[in-house]
C-alpha cells in the first residue's frame with residue numbers, strides 16, 4: 001500500500017461499519033488524533049468529507065484549488081456589519097493542505113491566560129511547548145534555506161526603515177536541493193495521515209458525517225453520507241469531532257448538543273492593500289515569510305498570495321479609480337493587516353439547511369484597529385519603496401506619500417472594507433469554567449461520556465498568532481491524556 | 491433539479507450586464523465564460539447564502555422589468571447592504587476568473603493583442 005493514499009476499505013455494498021474510535025475530519029486536529037490513537041493500538045476510522053488531493057496536482061491559491069480543496073469553493077461568509085469572508089479547507093488534511101504554512105508557537109502568556117480564565121486543568125506552558133517541539137520535528141518546521149522572495153524582503157525593508165520589529169516565520173516545508181522555490185508543504189497528507197494509515201487506521205474520504213446518534217449521554221454511532229449520496233452508519237465506542245471551528249459545532253448541534261457550543265467564534269480579521277513598486281516583484285504562487293510584529297498581538301502585518309486574479313479582487317472595491325493598476329500586476333503584491341479581535345461570532349445549525357449560518361460582530365475597538373492597521377501597513381509599504389498603495393475599501397484614496405495617510409484614516413470605515421479571515425477558532429472552548437466552556441480540560445463535551453472535540457474549536461480565544469501549531473499541540477496533549485485513561489477500556 | 495436552471499436564468503444575464511458595463515472592451519466569449527463560471531460558483535455556495543442570493547437575484551430581475559440591462563448597471567453600484575454584496579459577489583467571481591485565466595487582460599477588458607484567443 002502506498003502510505004500516502006487512504007485505505008479504501010469501504011465498498012458501496014456496506015451500509016455499516018464499526019471501530020473503537022471514530023475521528024471526524026482529517027485536518028490539523030484530526031490527523032494527529034488519528035495517528036496517535038492508531039499507534040497506541042486503537043481501531044480507528046477517520047471520516048473526511050473532502051477528497052484526497054495529491055500535493056502539486058493543483059496550482060496553489062488557484063480557483064481550481066478553491067474548487068477541489070475548499071468548502072463551497074472558498075466563498076463562505078460570516079454575516080455581520082461588516083460581513084467577514086472566511087475560508088475552510090475541505091479535503092484530506094483539511095486546512096493544512098491549502099494554508100500558507102507559516103508556523104508560530106502558541107505564546108506562553110496566551111497559554112497562561114487560557115489556563116486561568118477558562119480554568120483548564122493541567123495546562124502548563126512548558127509541557128505544551130515541548131509538544132510543539134515534537135510537532136516541529138514531525139512536520140519539518142524550518143526557515144528558508146536561502147533568500148526570501150521579493151515581496152517578503154520588501155516587508156522586511158519597510159520594517160527596518162521604520163525601526164519596527166519583524167521576523168521570518170519558519171514553515172512546515174521540505175526544500176529539495178535547498179531550493180526555496182521548490183518547497184513541499186509537510187501537511188497532514190504527508191505526515192500524520194500516512195502514520196495513521198501505517199498503524200492500521202482506516203481513512204474514508206468523500207464521506208460526510210451528518211450527525212451523531214445519542215443515547216442518553218453517550219453517542220453510539222454516526223450517520224454518514226458517502227460520495228454517491230448513499231447514507232450509512234458507523235458505530236464506535238468513542239468519537240472525536242475534528243471538523244474545524246465551523247463544522248464541529250454544527251455537527252454537535254445537529255446531534256442535539258448545544259450547551260456552550262458554537263456561541264463564541266473567534267477569528268483574526270484582516271484588511272488588505274495592493275502595493276505597486278517600480279520593478280517586477282510579484283510571485284504568483286507563494287506568500288511572504290516575513291511578518292511585522294511591532295504592534296503584536298493586537299496587530300500584525302504580512303503578505304498574501306498575489307497572482308493576477310487575486311490582484312483584481314484586491315482592486316475591485318475602487319475599480320473605477322484603481323482598475324488600471326491591474327495592468328502592472330507583476331510590479332505589485334498584496335499585503336494584509338491582521339488584528340486580534342475581541343468581537344465574537346456564532347455558528348448556528350438550522351434544521352433543514354445543510355450548512356450552518358455563521359455570524360460575527362466586530363467591536364468598536366476592532367474597527368479602530370482595522371483602521372489604524374491599514375494606515376500603518378500603508379506607511380510600511382511606502383517605506384519599503386512602494387510608489388502607490390491601493391487600500392481595499394470603497395472610497396479609498398490612492399496613497400502615494402505620508403500626506404495621503406490622513407485621508408486614508410478619515411475615509412476608512414470597516415463597513416466599506418473587504419474584511420476576511422482564515423483563522424477560525426473557539427467555538428467549543430475547553431476548560432472547567434462551565435459558564436464559558438463546551439468541553440472539559442481535555443476536550444470531552446461536558447455531560448457526555450464519549451464525545452470529544454480535538455481541533456481549533458477548543459482554543460479558548462484567538463491566539464494572536466498563526467494558529468495551526470496551537471491546534472496541533474493541544475490536540476496531541478489531549479489525545480495522550482485520553483490514551484492514558486481509556487486504553488484499558490477497549 | 492429545478493434550482494440549477496433557474497439560478498442560471500436569474501444570475502447569468504446580470505453578470506453579463508455588469509461585465510459589459512465595467513469592462514467595456516471585454517469580448518463576448520470571455521464575458522460568457524466568466525458569467526458561466528460565476529453561476530457555477532454560486533451553485534456551490536452554502537445553502538443559506540444560495541437562498542439569499544436567489545432571492546436578491548429574483549428581485550433584481552423582477553424590478554428590472556423591460557430594460558433589465560440599464561437597471562442592473564445603475565443599481566450595481568448601490569451601497570445598500572445585502573444588495574451591494576450580491577453585486578460584489580458577482581464582480582469578485584468574474585474578475586477573479588478573467589484575470590486568473592488571462593492575466594494580461596487590460597482594465598477595460600481588452601487584451602494587448604486585441605483578443606483572448
Ligand SMILES: Cc1cc2nc3c(=O)[nH]c(=O)nc-3n(C[C@H](O)[C@H](O)[C@H](O)COP(=O)(O)OP(=O)(O)OC[C@H]3O[C@@H](n4cnc5c(N)ncnc54)[C@H](O)[C@@H]3O)c2cc1C
Nearest residue numbers: 025027029049094095099100102209243244455456466468
Ligand atoms: C487559506 C488558509 C491559510 C492559512 N494559513 C495558516 C498559516 O500560515 N499558519 C497557520 O498556523 N495556520 C494557517 N491557517 C489556519 C490553519 O489551517 C487552521 O487553524 C487549522 O487547519 C485548523 O485545524 P482543524 O483541525 O481545526 O480544522 P481543518 O484543518 O480545517 O480540518 C477540518 C477537516 O474536517 C473535515 N470535515 C468538516 N466537517 C466534516 C463532516 N461533517 N464530516 C467529515 N469531515 C468533515 C473538513 O473537510 C476538514 O478537512 C490557514 C487556513 C487557511 C484556510
